[in-house]
Amino acid sequence: MPHIEVVKVFTSAAGGGNPAPIVIAADGLDDAQMLEIARTHGHESGFVLAPEDPAQHDLRLRFFVPRHEMSMCGHATLGAVWLLASRGLLDAERLSIQTMSGTVQAFLTQQPDGTKSVEISQPAGTVDPIPHPELRDEILAAMGLQPSDALELPFLNACTSRIKTLIPLRSPAVLDAARPDPEAVEQLCERIGSTGFYPFAADPAQPRKFDARQFPKSSGYPEDAATGIAAAALAFGLLHYGMAAADARPLLVHQGRAMGCPSDIHVRFDLSGGAQAYPAGCYLGGSVEPASILL
Template identity: 30%
Template sequence: MALRIVQVDAFTDRPFAGNPAAVCVLPSPAGPAWMQDVAREMNLSETAFLNAEGDGYRLRWFTPAVEVDLCGHATLAAAHVLWEEGHLSADRQARFQTRSGLLTADRRSEWIELDLPATGPVPAPPPAGLIEAVGVTPGYVGKTRFDYLLEVASEAAVRTLQPDFRALAGVEARGIIVTARASTPGFDFVSRFFAPRAGVAEDPVTGSAHCALGPYWQGRLGTAEFVAYQASARGGTVRVRVLGERVRLGGRAVTVLRGELAAA
C-alpha cells in the first residue's frame, strides 16, 4: 500500500526557505531500518515518522545517516501536517511521545509553538580539532546535551564562516552551534548549525539548537524572550521563550510537496 509523504518548509512563511522536512504518518509502527532507508531516499536533514499512540502520536526523526534524539523543525513540520491534512482538528494540541519525552505543539494564529526541553550549555573545553575545523576563535565554548556551542564576536563572523566539513566530521560532536549577538534590526541573536557527523553538513534552521541558544542568551542578555535568525543560505526565523527547564519555540511552516511512497 502506498503511503502519503509530505515535504514541509519549517521556520518560514514562504516556500524554498527555512528547513525542509519530510513527514510520513504511518498506520502502525515501522521498523527503524526501513525508516532509515526512507530518510536516506528523501535526503533531507530530517524525515519525521508518526503513528497514533495513546492521546497523541509516537514521533521519530531520521537524518540520511542516523536517528536523532531531538529535532525541532521536523516536529514543527509534523504538527503542521497533522492539522493541514485533517488528522487533528485545528483547535487540538499535537502531542508527541519521543526519545526526548513528551513534546507538544499548539497553533497560535499563523504560528506554531513547540514546547521542548531546555538544553542550555555548560562551559567545556573544545574537543580536539574543533576550533581548527570551524575556522574561528570563539569567545565562549560550551557543551549542551547534544552539541557544542561557540559564541563568536559578531553577526558578520557567523554569516561568513566557512568550516572545513571534512575535518569537522572527525570531531567528537553531534553538531556545532555558532552564535553571536545580532546586529540586524529585529533580531536578538543569530546562529548557524553544522552536523556533518550526523550526515548534515549545515542544517538550514535547527529547532534543537535553539533549545540551547535560548538559555544561553538568557544568561548573557538577562531576558527570556527572543527573536532569532539562523543565517544559513535558506535562512529562518525562530521565536524563543525560555520557561525554566522548557523552551517554547515559535515558527511558521509551508507545505511544498505531497506525494506517495510507493515502496512502502
C-alpha cells in the same frame, strides 16, 4: 510506498526554511524503510505513529537523518503537527507527543487568516563548558576560522534534547565566512560529546536577534538551514553568557543565510515558575508551509 509530504519549517519573509519529509501514517514502516526515506530526501524526516500508551500521549514521532535515527527533531515535529492540523486530523489544540527524548507538548493557535500556528515545548536547558577547552582553536579551525574570530567567552555544551556546542563569534559577517570541514567537525564533536557546532553572533541592529549556523556531527549533510533544538539550547546559553534576559520577550534566531535559505526560529522562555525563577523550559515556534508532495 508510503505517502510522503514535504514541508518547509521556520520560513522567513525572505523564504528559506528547513525541508522536512513527513509521513503522517507510518505505523507500517520498519526502521530500514524510514532510514531510506531520509537518505532519499537528504533531510531529517518525521514519522507519525500511534502512541505506545494512548492514555499518556496523543501520538508518537520518530525522526531519521540519512545516517541514523535521531531522538528529537524540532522542525520535523512542528512540520508534522502543522500537517496533521492542515489535514483536519487533530481535534485538540494541545497535544502530548511521545519521542525518544521524552514527552513534547505541542500547542496550536488559530490565526486571523484561518491558518494554525504551532509551538512545541522543550525542557530547561543544561549548560556546561566543553570538556576539553584546549580544543578551542581546533574547533575554530574546523570551521575555517581564526582564534581572533571568536569572542573571549568559553565555548559551551548546551542541551534541551541534544547537546550542541555554542561558539560565540564577533559578528554575523564572521559567521557567514565560516567554511566547515565536515570530517574535522565530526571528529571534534566526538571528543567533546556534542552532536554539532552552533556558532552564533548577536545582531547589532536588533535586540534579542542572533544569527547562527548549525554544523552537525554525523547527519549525512554538512549544514542545516534551521535547527530548532540548537536554537533552544542557544537560548539557555545566552542566559549563561548574560546576552539575554529570562523574560517574556521572544528571541529570534536567524539561520541558513549562508546557505541561501534564510530561516527564522522563534524561542520564548517558559516562565511558569515566576519572574524570579530559572525558566522551566522554552517554546519553539516558526512558520510552516508546504514544499512538495511525493507519492
